[in-house]
Amino acid sequence: MMRTRPLKVALLGCGVVGSEVARIMTTHADDLEARIGAPVELTGVAVRRPSKVREGIDPALITTDATALVKRGDIDVVVEVIGGIEPARTLITTAFEHGASVVSANKALLAEDGATLYAAAERHGRDLYFEAAVAGAIPLIRPLRESLAGDKVNRVLGIVNGTTNFILDRMDTAGSGYSEALDEATALGYAEADPTADVEGFDAAAKAAILAGIAFHTRVRLDDVHREGITEVTSADLASAKRMGCTVKLLAICERAADGRSVTARVHPAMIPLSHPLASVREAYNAVFVEAEAAGQLMFYGPGAGGSPTASAVLGDLVAVCRNKLNEATGPGESAYTQLPVSPMGEVVTRYHISLDVADKPGVLAQVATVFAEHGVSIDTVRQKGRQDGGGEAALVVVTHRAPDAALSGTVEALRKLDTVRGVASIMRVEGE
Template sequence: MSKAKPALRVALLGCGVVGSQVVRLLREQADDLAARVGAPLELAGVAVRRLGRKRDADVDPALLTTDAEALVTRDDVDIVVEVIGGIEPARSLILAAMAHGKSVVSANKALLAEDGATIHRAARENGTDLYFEASVAGAIPLLRPLRESLAGDRVRRVLGIVNGTTNYILDKMDSTGASFNDALEEAQALGYAEADPTADVEGFDAAAKAAILAGIAFHSRVTAADVHREGITEITAADVASAKGMGYVIKLLAICARSDDGRSVGVRVHPAMIPRSHPLAGVREAYNAVFVEAESAGRLMFYGAGAGGAPTASAVLGDIVAVARNRIAGTRGPEESTYADLKVHPMGDSVTRYHVSLDVADKPGVLARVAEIFASHDVSIQTVRQEGRGDDAQLVLVTHRASDAALSGTIKDLRDLNIVRAVASVMRVEGDDTP
């Protein structure tokens, strides 16, 4: 009969929405987790800001501490789980833990997207694991398939919805005709949006996730600063209605793609119109979904709850189990892979289609003059729709594929035309090549 292995001790940084669920799962699933790992998992301590605060989880007060650095450097701690978010003190605490030989599980997308190089280097130099599945798309197993299951393949593109708050808002605008502000208020009332929703609605959250995805998918170092970012605050009910009338829906997309020559990658986050026949169009409310296109595996789709305490804690627990198994076996998980060292090309080099809405004078020759401007920048028009409104008209044009730089030049020249009253909206069109 084999001798029972000693328990592995887990230090938890943060006991908020996600941390409290991690505590609950460690307690409720203790026997199953021990069987899966090969040794018991014990909670060594929980670092919090305020000891007296009421918490969702039933935590033994003796485990609580405000001295996070002392906790992560204790000799009896094997694994440190960081769910406090932000850059500091999270970075310093993770580095201190690794310096003391602790493996780390993190859900911190902002830190990994801003300074992942430092964290990965510390893990390598100290011989510890760094797992971070929960940093992107909540409960959806996404990073490990990219990092491990597709390690023998060549990823061409990653396209997806990675922010539940914005997806909920845009879904409500599409299904009910609500304005952006009304849909945001509803999201806040239901707890899908923070009191300050800037990180979500301005695309910062999605941009951090896109940087992490691109880095893993293309074996290159990508930071949040490399990501072209646009939010959804300028999307109007009229934009949504126009897209709907053409058989499209508007989504905030994270798009990571190799260039045609394979020498660089584009990483961008922005609203885009996608056909209602596209699988991403059916992703409702606060759910996430990501397409991965690889040369041999073809097109894969990952779908599920992208946020929330329990779903994110599920991903954290999966990483804890993986790290614990590695420690027992005396091995480590995969390190950061940046061998390809592909450069991130500027947004102007990105190629897609565009939906352009113009308020113009309703008189002969307007369409011809507008078409000349598009042609002068080598932007080909696919469809045109015009609606008269007295002395003015609305001109809606959808282009063939063109570079972002060419479209920007086109829009600049259109704004200089006296027959163009206003460029009402410019929206990228994606997904026509994905069944």
């Protein structure tokens, strides 16, 4: 039997995602009621600019006082899509204190201070759901929190930022330069006016922190994630990748150490073989590859951003939280029982692709090889080619076997000191093999 009193929902933020959430709640009201077991009612929308026309939303619901809205006491669920650290953190914890569960899409806050939110939710017996925070419409958080709760996840490897994937895809398939590809991404609405959070890897790093924490049942903060962006990736890097049968992607990589005593979380561009499932992820799509002991290899793929896809994830969480509310229950909270330390980047072991500008004369290759050997980095392949413009210089490309990142860093530092090395053109990790 349906409950007659509607579940009341407050919406914090009414931008691209928030307005789509409000629209779906209105147009799909009957379906949502049938799925939940009670009607849901949008009872307040907190915004910064109340004068802006918001089609389909009753102006009487609009308020600029978000604090008063979450303090009302009759709100069942608060949907937070304003982003940032403050006032979002205070508003969410205040909502818990006044009886509301929370659905959030705030990756930055969850990565920076998720522990505070989890603790507040548990203290007040409320739900905290955040499927939309990591990969848009792709169901990923719930499978990790629930479907794989009985398994042991060892690795999460993924493309979690659509803007950077679009840029790298255009550089690879159309031969565009970085600036040209970024301009195209901006024109199509994939990149913000200020793309720093995307192209410098901040967005992906926040998502990596969230994924690592859930996958490995430990606390991982944004500061624990090694981060590199794509601004230094060149057309030459893409060309080298093609010669190796690879492509370049910005990857979020979360791994459990072989001995199980620590984890690592990192975001950086990497070459991956064209045979790897992630290599075929095109344009602004996201995909995440999960490796678990019992389940084996799983891949989640789909649109990772945009108003409608993100709103879909928000509404999915809203349905789950409302069902819990009716059953006087709560869903999964924080699982951080392992308390595993996060190892520094220097301990990460992988392969490397290093491009050097060197003097075009005998003995250079021997000098370079000696430096690699002295730092314990084994060379797999070497390719040398003289510059077409002359000048007595050559391009030397070295691909290594697996080695610790600290050893590679020491190698590069020593190479820079050689008189015969004019410069280190690029360094890129090779993953997925």
